[in-house]
Amino acid sequence: MLHRLRFLPGRLVQSIPVVFGVTLIVFFMARLLPGNPALALLGQHATPASVAALSKQLGLNTPIWEQYLLFVGRLFQGNLGTSLTYQLPVTQLVAQAIPVTLSLLGMALLLSLIISIPLAAVAAFKPASGRDLGVRAFTLLGQGMPQFWLGIMLILLLAVGLRAFPVGGYGTTAADHPYYLFLPALTLAITMCPTIIRSLRASIINVLGSEYIGTAKSKGSYGAALFRGHVLRNAAIPTVSIIGVNLGFLVGGSLVIEKVFALPGLGSLMINAIFARDFPTIQGVTLFVALFVVLVGILTDVVYTMLDPRVNLGAKEQS
Amino acid sequence: MTQPLLSVKSLTIGVRRPKGVDTIIVDDLSFEIQRGERFGIVGESGSGKSLTLRAIADLLPAGVEILTGSIRYDGVELVGMPTPARRRLMGPEIAMIFQEPMTALNPVIRVGEQIAEGPRRYLGLSKRDAMKLAIEMMAKTGIPDPVRRARAYPHELSGGLRQRIMIAMALSCGPKLLLCDEPTTALDVTVQHQVLRVLEQLCADSGASLAFVTHDLAVVNQTCSDLAVMYAGHIVESGRVKDVFRDPRHPYTKGLLDSAPDFDQPERELVPIPGFPPNLAARPSGCPFAPRCAFAVEACTVAMPPTVVVAPGHAAACIESQSIFEGVAA
Numbered sequence: 001m002l003h004r005l006r007f008l009p010g011r012l013v014q015s016i017p018v019v020f021g022v023t024l025i026v027f028f029m030a031r032l033l034p035g036n037p038a039l040a041l042l043g044q045h046a047t048p049a050s051v052a053a054l055s056k057q058l059g060l061n062t063p064i065w066e067q068y069l070l071f072v073g074r075l076f077q078g079n080l081g082t083s084l085t086y087q088l089p090v091t092q093l094v095a096q097a098i099p100v101t102l103s104l105l106g107m108a109l110l111l112s113l114i115i116s117i118p119l120a121a122v123a124a125f126k127p128a129s130g131r132d133l134g135v136r137a138f139t140l141l142g143q144g145m146p147q148f149w150l151g152i153m154l155i156l157l158l159a160v161g162l163r164a165f166p167v168g169g170y171g172t173t174a175a176d177h178p179y180y181l182f183l184p185a186l187t188l189a190i191t192m193c194p195t196i197i198r199s200l201r202a203s204i205i206n207v208l209g210s211e212y213i214g215t216a217k218s219k220g221s222y223g224a225a226l227f228r229g230h231v232l233r234n235a236a237i238p239t240v241s242i243i244g245v246n247l248g249f250l251v252g253g254s255l256v257i258e259k260v261f262a263l264p265g266l267g268s269l270m271i272n273a274i275f276a277r278d279f280p281t282i283q284g285v286t287l288f289v290a291l292f293v294v295l296v297g298i299l300t301d302v303v304y305t306m307l308d309p310r311v312n313l314g315a316k317e318q319s
Numbered sequence: 320m321t322q323p324l325l326s327v328k329s330l331t332i333g334v335r336r337p338k339g340v341d342t343i344i345v346d347d348l349s350f351e352i353q354r355g356e357r358f359g360i361v362g363e364s365g366s367g368k369s370l371t372l373r374a375i376a377d378l379l380p381a382g383v384e385i386l387t388g389s390i391r392y393d394g395v396e397l398v399g400m401p402t403p404a405r406r407r408l409m410g411p412e413i414a415m416i417f418q419e420p421m422t423a424l425n426p427v428i429r430v431g432e433q434i435a436e437g438p439r440r441y442l443g444l445s446k447r448d449a450m451k452l453a454i455e456m457m458a459k460t461g462i463p464d465p466v467r468r469a470r471a472y473p474h475e476l477s478g479g480l481r482q483r484i485m486i487a488m489a490l491s492c493g494p495k496l497l498l499c500d501e502p503t504t505a506l507d508v509t510v511q512h513q514v515l516r517v518l519e520q521l522c523a524d525s526g527a528s529l530a531f532v533t534h535d536l537a538v539v540n541q542t543c544s545d546l547a548v549m550y551a552g553h554i555v556e557s558g559r560v561k562d563v564f565r566d567p568r569h570p571y572t573k574g575l576l577d578s579a580p581d582f583d584q585p586e587r588e589l590v591p592i593p594g595f596p597p598n599l600a601a602r603p604s605g606c607p608f609a610p611r612c613a614f615a616v617e618a619c620t621v622a623m624p625p626t627v628v629v630a631p632g633h634a635a636a637c638i639e640s641q642s643i644f645e646g647v648a649a
């Protein structure tokens with residue numbers, strides 16, 4: 001088992017240039033935002049003299065490549081700079097926000113699996129039946145609804161209407177957090193489900209038609225035992241990579257959803273930073289998101305390898 | 320007279336079409352398998368051999384159904400039995416071995432665990448004891464180093480080993496009836512022989528009956544005591560293997576024997592059967608073999624010939640059998 005994970009060190013090394021490229025894009029993209037950050041910081045009553053002074057202090061006057069080198073140099077020391085708005089190290093802001101966003105994503109993934117697996121199974125066991133059509137309607141609906149709108153509707157219905165969940169925020173104690181995260185996670189899950197369901201349904205149908213299911217039945221397996229023992233794991237293999245890709249999109253979605261639900265995660269941090277032209281924070285968050293996406297890609301390969309003994313990514317790279 | 324282990328009566332398998340005429344694939348099939356008997360079913364590919372076995376194992380592909388007829392196992396009717404009860408027979412009573420050992424094994428589960436699955440479920444064994452039994456069964460099928468091989472995945476094993484795994488799996492719960500669907504067709508000739516030997520030996524040891532589907536007459540000759548020759552979903556001839564081989568009474572059986580190489584008479588010319596099996600959706604009336612039969616007369620195309628006992632324990636469905644084979648010994 002473990003020898004098939006030999007591809008890992010290579011993959012990690014390979015992702016270094018990717019991350020480096022990301023720093024480049026992140027840095028220059030932030031500079032392309034219209035407006036001078038010094039002006040934004042000082043507000044309406046800024047005088048040209050004070051803007052010039054602050055620009056100098058922030059190093060905004062030096063040539064842009066010099067600023068980039070400085071940025072990368074600090075990066076190696078684990079220094080992402082100081083937030084222009086909060087006057088705190090960006091690493092500290094990001095470190096505070098990461099657990100919130102990761103819990104949100106984790107819960108969203110969990111919920112979407114809890115919803116998708118039974119629905120995909122129900123649809124796949126009787127293709128073209130009423131149940132299958134019902135599931136299809138759900139996937140179309142889930143895909144058609146904009147995330148923020150769905151979030152607002154869930155707030156109106158479950159938080160304001162039924163008072164079953166908080167309207168927003170993250171709670172104060174660790175026990176509070178899952179309760180506060182539920183609605184935003186559900187919102188993300190519902191929009192993630194259609195892709196998972198469609199992929200899983202197709203692969204379950206495929207697996208059900210394969211000969212080894214006949215063998216399993218000839219050993220007396222049926223119903224839930226057959227599904228757990230011989231269908232789900234085999235059908236999950238192609239779906240894992242689809243989930244991996246979609247986790248990246250989910251991060252994008254969580255930016256907006258965190259704002260809708262007032263969650264103090266990376267998304268809120270990012271959006272506030274964008275409005276304030278807080279370059280260091282924008283760069284810091286983007287860098288972490290990019291890092292996260294790269295890590296998810298590697299993790300996907302690991303899960304894929306664990307699920308399918310035929311996959312040997314290390315061997316492929318050697319040949 | 321003791322009750323046969325398996326009794327198939329007037330079994331008709333096909334595709335039901337609510338609007339229109341059902342497509343009949345296996346038509347009015349009847350045969351019996353006694354305890355300890357080794358029953359071969361031979362015929363060209365497409366004659367319905369696999370579907371017949373699958374009907375017995377409750378493994379018909381989606382869309383294909385038993386339209387009419389009865390399958391009795393040990394006196395119990397299987398047609399219409401609810402799935403849970405039926406599946407409980409699979410393993411301890413009836414087991415099946417498939418043609419393609421690569422696709423018939425789950426690619427993501429270790430072979431030892433796949434063998435142990437049945438015994439855990441039906442013999443009530445612990446995980447450990449079931450694995451011990453699995454390794455024991457693997458050793459019995461002649462797999463070298465079974466302890467290590469039990470941890471292998473199917474793709475890590477050769478075709479011959481995979482089929483031995485299938486045999487170990489099928490026999491692990493001590494079934495009384497083993498259904499084999501061309502178990503050696505996908506293997507190299509030398510491996511075929513070994514696997515067949517193992518299969519025969521283990522069945523003889525456990526006293527299991529065999530329903531053995533193949534298109535290879537040499538294999539039937541070696542393995543089976545009785546046989547049925549299928550053509551286009553019908554049994555056209557049945558009897559003791561040695562009787563049928565020595566004295567075939569249906570032109571199709573004769574054609575099959577003439578078109579197969581015979582190691583006892585290597586100089587004999589091979590004569591292929593001309594033409595192709597009929598299209599099942601548009602069956603000809605009368606004998607399905609008539610269009611390809613050198614002896615066909617007009618009456619052959621009128622009605623399906625009845626099955627006639629031509630000698631004790633030997634039956635053929637050919638109205639001209641008497642005149643064609645009178646006094647002729649092949």
Ligand SMILES: Nc1ncnc2c1ncn2[C@@H]1O[C@H](COP(=O)(O)OP(=O)(O)O)[C@@H](O)[C@H]1O
Pocket residue numbers: 334344362363364365366367368369370371380381382383599
């Ligand atoms: N899933 C299916 N749906 C419809 N027809 C089928 C299906 N499977 C097999 N058949 C038809 O049944 C006939 C007999 O198939 P099969 O029992 O597999 O033949 P054999 O095993 O003798 O080669 C074939 O001619 C094929 O056209």
Ligand SMILES: [Mg+2]
Pocket residue numbers: 365368369370500501
């Ligand atoms: Mg077949």
